[in-house]
Amino acid sequence: MKRSQLIGLLISIAILVGMHFVPITPLLTFEGRNTLGILAVVLVLLITEPWPMGVTCILSIALLVIFKSVPNIPTALTGYTNPIVFFVLASFGISTAITKVPLSRRLLKFLMMKYGKNIEKMLFAFMLCSAVISSVISNVASTAVFIPIIINFLKIYEDKKDRLKTGKAFMIGLPVASMIGGMATPAGSSLNLMTIGVLEELTNTTITFVQWMFCGIPIVIIILPLAWQIIVRVYRPVEINSRQIHNYVNQIIVPSKMDGKEKYVLTLFISMFILWILGSWFPALNITLVTIVAFTLLFIPNYSILSWEEYLNSVSWPAFFLVASVISIGSALVTNGVSDWLVAVAFPSTLNLPVFGITFIVGIMVFLMLIPVPVAPALIPILGAPLVGLATNTGVSPVLTVMTLGLCVANCFLFPIDTVPVLTYMTGYYKINEMPKSTAIIQVLIAIVVAFWLPIALRILGFL
Template sequence: MKKIQVIGLLLAITILAGMNFIPIGNVLTEAGRNTLGILVAVLILLITEPIPIGVTCILGIGLLALFKAVAGIPQALSGYTNPIVFFVLVSFGISAAITKVPLSKRLLVKIMSSFGKDVKKILLSIMICAALISSIVSNVATTAVFITVILQFLNIYTDESEKKHTGKSFMIGLPVASMIGGMITPAGSSLNLMSINLLEQLTGIRITFVQWMVCGIPIVVIMLPLAWFIIIRVYPPVELSPEDIRKYIETLHVPSKLSFSERYVLTLVSIMFVLWVLSSWIPAFNITLVAIIGFTFLFMPRISILTWQEFLDNVSWSAFFLVGTIISVGNALVANGVSNWIAATVLPDAIYLPVYGLVFIVAMVVFSMLIFVPVAPALISMLVAPLIDLAGAANISPVLMIMTLGLCVANCYLLPLDTVPLLTYMTGYYKISEMSKSTGLIQICMIMVVTIWLPLALSILGIL
């Protein structure tokens, strides 16, 4: 066991033991104190990984019941009955199907043929492609798919230092693009659905698919090329000859005609997207319900785009258990009044600001807290209720606060601690400190764009 893992394990145990000696009051009850202590302990275990992430998440369920943060095991498992958990599960199957048939590779070749004139444009092509695919499937799955593509491209370099230098910009740009692209639609990230779901649970207000897209698409259109520009300025890739680039594009073998399987998956995904859009007016087309039904059509007799084993092999079970457990902890945070305590301590004076200032402060708070709580689902669970209360105190729609939270928390790439950037960090092309040199500026730009556009977009939609 590594030193950091030993420290993490001892620190988590210390917090679980020490929280019993922290005084309680009218706002922070004993159950609330224990819930907060469990959350901090679980976060430390998730970050340092002395035990597998999935095991940590299962342990978190037991701790909720053991320390009486909830009434019992059924309440501790409440997060696993949330529709988002099953959306996350089936999204891995949909991602696997898109990868199995050459849809993603076909899109990449098409974009690279238009933009791939030099290495910088190839990076832009990959970032655009990753963002588009990430708009309807998991950010984790999208990043995993394109890591293979990037590694294949980097093999063109014969000089190891040039390969390493170029790989740095590509491996930082990929998770950034996946996370930015995830803002395009609610289906682009489980974090989007989590924000929407919690808002509806607590207020009865529903953010529709189209409303989210109206807010998200302009931000992505601005932020994706801006992020690319920042990355290539901070870490400029080493150029290759046009002939080397042409040969690489030729290695991406894509059949000239779409096969039956490819047409089937393309049609299925298109129908799902149309139904998701229609869900803005027809609530029966629930996003998770459509995803589940679409997922089952991948296993139809005589078609069988996927086998059951292929699906199981492509599921990130760590992500599945992480979302379920964090939602359970989030439910306990709200039920035990911890959210009110957080509101009183973290956001005390923001209600006196105008709308644009309020969005700016909330975005700053979210990105700042991501440094200490780099597990985005946990941060959503902690902040949704306080932000709804904040909106009430400021006499504005809670949609503005929750959209700010949802859009900002999805861009957790200041440090490679979130699952998405962690995938590329593990390739060894950059150090932890090197990521923030570019992504810190990207997050600042994100704050400014969200601050300017989001209140305007919601005013156009008649929500604000």
């Protein structure tokens, strides 16, 4: 066992023992105190990794019952029956189908031919392609698809130092673009669906698919090129001969015509997207329901796009357990009144600022909270109720504060701790302390753009 893993275990044990010495108050109940302690333990274990992520997540279910944060196992497993979990499972199958047929390569080659005149524009092509794909499928899956493509592309560099320097820009730009693209639609990230669910639970207000797109897409359009420019200027990828880039693009094999399976996947995907949009007016067309039906149509006998074994291998099971367990813990936090306690001790009761200022401060608060709580799904249930309370006290719609939470929390890339940046960090092209040189600036810009556009969008939609 590594030293960091042993330290993580010892800290976790200390938290479980020490939380019993934290005094109970009218706001911080026995159950709430223990739930908060269990959340801290889970975060420590996830960061130090003495066990695999999935094992830690399963352990959290047992801890909720052992320390009486919830009354029984069925209550502790609430997250595992949440529709969001099944959306995540189905989305992995759909994303695998898109990458199995030439669709993703076709899009990538088109963008490279259009933008790939030099290395900086080549980086933009990768980022744009990743953002577009992650706007409708899991950003984890989108990032995973492009990692081997980028590694293969970097072989163009004969000099190892040039390859590492350029690879740093690409491997940081890829997860940043995927997470930015995930803001565009509710289907872009499970965090978006969690945000919508928390808003409905706390305020009975529903954000439709089209309404979210109206808020999210302009932000993505503004932020993505800004993020690209920042990454290029901070990491300075080494320029390479345009002919070498052209030769690489020509090596990407894409059939001139779509075959039956590619047409089928494209038709299925377009139909699913249309139904998602129609769900804004017809509630029966629930995002998860439509996704599950589309998923099953990938396995039609005698014309299946995926085999069951391929699907099982495509699923990021750590992501599945993480989302489900965090939803369970988050539900316990809300039920046990931890959100109300957090409002009283950590949040301002009101903000005497214009709407732009309120939105910007909330965005910055979310990014600052991601430093001690770097697991993005955990912040949505933790901060949901406090932000609703802040909105009520400030005299603005809670849709403004909760949507700001949802849009900002999805960009958990200050350090490579979240699942998406971890994928590229593991390639070894950059160190932990190198990522914030660009991503801290990008997060501030996201808070500014969200603060500028979101109030305008919500006012047009009638929420403000």
